[in-house]
Amino acid sequence: MTQQPDDLPPLEVLPRDISAYAKGNTGIPYVHRFESGRPGPHVLVNALTHGNEICGMVAATHLLDTGVRPEIGTLTVSFAHVEAYNAFDAKAPHENRQLVHNLNRVWSDEWLNGPEDSPELRRARELRPVVAAADHILDIHSTSQPVDPFWVYPAFARNAEVALAIGRPSIHLVMPKGLGSGTPLIQHGRHGEEAGTAGAALVAECGQHFLQSAADLATQVALDFVAHFGLIRRDAASRPKPAPQRRFELMHTRMVKTPEFRFVRPLVGFETFAKDELIAIDGDEEVRALCDECTVLMPTRLPIVGREGVYLARPI
Numbered sequence: 001m002t003q004q005p006d007d008l009p010p011l012e013v014l015p016r017d018i019s020a021y022a023k024g025n026t027g028i029p030y031v032h033r034f035e036s037g038r039p040g041p042h043v044l045v046n047a048l049t050h051g052n053e054i055c056g057m058v059a060a061t062h063l064l065d066t067g068v069r070p071e072i073g074t075l076t077v078s079f080a081h082v083e084a085y086n087a088f089d090a091k092a093p094h095e096n097r098q099l100v101h102n103l104n105r106v107w108s109d110e111w112l113n114g115p116e117d118s119p120e121l122r123r124a125r126e127l128r129p130v131v132a133a134a135d136h137i138l139d140i141h142s143t144s145q146p147v148d149p150f151w152v153y154p155a156f157a158r159n160a161e162v163a164l165a166i167g168r169p170s171i172h173l174v175m176p177k178g179l180g181s182g183t184p185l186i187q188h189g190r191h192g193e194e195a196g197t198a199g200a201a202l203v204a205e206c207g208q209h210f211l212q213s214a215a216d217l218a219t220q221v222a223l224d225f226v227a228h229f230g231l232i233r234r235d236a237a238s239r240p241k242p243a244p245q246r247r248f249e250l251m252h253t254r255m256v257k258t259p260e261f262r263f264v265r266p267l268v269g270f271e272t273f274a275k276d277e278l279i280a281i282d283g284d285e286e287v288r289a290l291c292d293e294c295t296v297l298m299p300t301r302l303p304i305v306g307r308e309g310v311y312l313a314r315p316i
């Protein structure tokens with residue numbers, strides 16, 4: 001069965017001109033910092049690590065436009081990959097996720113200190129002190145397929161504690177061994193280490209890129225995250241009703257190795273397979289379920305050699 005990568009979703013939310021936010025107040029374009037003058041944690045809310053994940057833009061502009069200011073500690077709001085964001089084309093709305101490199105895989109010393117150059121590496125090097133300075137990081141993302149929103153984070157107790165306390169999204173993808181395909185922003189430096197002084201660093205996948213519901217959730221999660229650390233107060237009515245939490249553990253990130261990569265049937269995410277059941281074919285290799293209830297997450301919409309094909313997880 002062939003995939004249908006061109007079944008485009010409705011574009012309920014479109015990018016808007018964000019050049020008014022370029023100046024910021026830190027000397028780094030598109031980075032805004034507010035210091036309360038009182039002791040407290042430094043919280044970073046980051047949007048647009050991927051250029052077409054516009055729910056983060058909606059959340060970040062909400063924080064800035066409504067004048068959210070910390071009562072304690074420091075709040076930083078950043079728009080990461082504005083160059084990719086500005087390359088949006090409604091006729092090809094998945095194309096501007098990245099320009100050259102995946103900005104969410106280059107946060108290792110190896111890449112940041114390395115010899116290569118690209119728009120993503122230039123921006124990561126520029127944002128490096130912003131990410132390094134934060135105690136707690138929320139990195140806002142969205143998915144190509146319209147699936148339930150979920151958290152993604154390294155399997156450190158400090159991350160789980162915060163994600164479970166916030167409780168929305170109610171699904172958690174926990175990474176015991178990282179992504180296996182590079183270093184994401186939330187694992188930069190001390191945030192990638194189990195021991196030490198780092199606080200929580202979480203990705204929120206808020207739903208399908210262009211849905212209003214993703215933009216709404218991103219805004220609520222950003223406010224929840226900032227409130228969780230006491231920087232702002234939220235009234236009880238804005239708190240989500242406690243929902244049962246579902247957790248998955250990432251077992252394997254399957255990269256696309258050949259142009260022939262295809263799933264055995266169309267997948268959007270959260271489908272489950274029995275142990276050894278065939279999930280995808282990649283040239284002459286088979287991708288099979290690693291365990292019973294093997295759950296696929298973020299199956300690629302359009303396989304590209306060298307990029308992630310699918311995440312294989314198991315319920316925990």
Ligand SMILES: [Zn+2]
Pocket residue numbers: 049050053141142
């Ligand atoms: Zn993303």
